[in-house]
Amino acid sequence: MTNIVQQIRNADRILLSTHRQCDGDGLGAELALYYALKKMKKNVQIVNVDGTPRKYRFLGTEKIIALFQNNPVMDLRADLCLIFDTNDERLLEPLFSGLKKSVKKILFIDHHPLLQNGPQPSKDSMIDIAAASTGEMAYAIIKELGVEFDEDIARSLYTSITFDTQLYRYVRNSSRSHEIAAELLRYNIQPEEVHRALFGNQTVQKMAFLAKALGQIEYFCHGQLAVLRLRDADLIAHHLEPDDARDVIDMVMNIESLEAAVMFREDAVDEYKLSIRSKGKLEVRTLAETLGGGGHAFSSGAFIKGKYGDLKEQIVSDLTQKISRIA
Structure with missing residues (x-):
């Protein structure tokens, strides 16, 4: 993690992304880093492959996330790109092909095991299969960066962790998810609102x-x-x-x-x-x-x-x- 933190500190322009057909884990993690990097005065942009599912509208993503499918000729030049919730570059195509041509350094932040036969992430990527969610990893990075948490960061991380643990049912036999969630709840987020948006609003x-x-x-x-x-x-x-x-x-x-x-x-x-x-x-x-x-x-x-x-x-x-x- 120390290497990723140093890469972030040294970069001027940073892109954030996640796999296509994004879910609450990758989306929440990239949003949390977006808000944290904004507080560091970084030139940061989220670029996702395709659209955000409507149940995540409560996160206010419309004005924050650029969609590659809507503008495949967008400027992707950057010093660093952080990709969340996957270590398989194929899940970002056709965006990833553009990133390879335009970004100086691409790092993956993920909790899935590496593929036995398939693309491998760059050696400086952060892979932690003990983490119950990518949100937990994003939390650790923001802590290491020394950025003060606020409501936006906390809500994004809480969404990430709550989604991927399925309301804290799958926490990898660890208290870590609960401990982080307890801290995030201090920042004026409404857990019932998040739970309802993720799992309760069935039509x-x-x-x-x-x-x-x-x-x-x-x-x-x-x-x-x-x-x-x-x-x-x-x-x-x-x-x-x-x-x-x-x-x-x-x-x-x-x-x-x-x-x-x-x-x-x-x-x-x-x-x-x-x-x-x-x-x-x-x-x-x-x-x-x-x-x-x-x-x-x-x-x-x-x-x-x-x-x-x-x-x-x-x-x-x-x-x-x-x-x-x-x-």
Whole structure:
């Protein structure tokens, strides 16, 4: 971390970013650093690949974040770029290709394990797989920089940590997330507002979508494996955006008999965002990596292409074999 802090102090112009289809962890972390660097009088800008899901509007991102998809010829020249919540450059394309040409130094700040077979981050990047969220890492950097916390920084970090720990359910057997959250609550943020925005504001259309989607779950391995397909046409028909489907697999994982669940979210014809979850006996990251993705040992994903039937058969076959070995 000392090296990243020194790189920040030495840089005049700094860009911040996160993976495409951003979530609360990467978004909150980059916003917190943005506010901190502004207080240091740095020339700082957030540039994300694509749009911010509407549930994060309470963070006031509209005037802060530039979208590469809206201006692919934007000036990306900078001394330093910090990328949050991924160490896989492929998840920032086509933005990353532009960054490589224009930025002097690119560093990743992430809590996911490095890919066994895939792009590797620069050696000075900050990778901490013990951290429950990237927000915790951003918190540590801001502390090391000596920037005084305020409401904006605290709200951004609280959002990051709360989102990725799923309301503090997944804290890596550590008190760290709770300790940081307790400190952040001193800065006049409203935790109920954050919780409601992240997990509580479900629309009537979302409920109707869920009713249809959950009714189409397929079960394998005597109810130990669930497979769910979310169609793009159904999202559109219910006036939903892709991020509205992000939490569906977590609902499925509440089924008592399951060891694992797989969700295919259709993004285009024969293109899917794959999510794989396990309750802890089944390691799923290796499977995700073979499909060009990655993630955590028990929570991984990938962007994949192909016919749904073929993809499902391949993944179900792999997971069925693994489940049979733990039975």
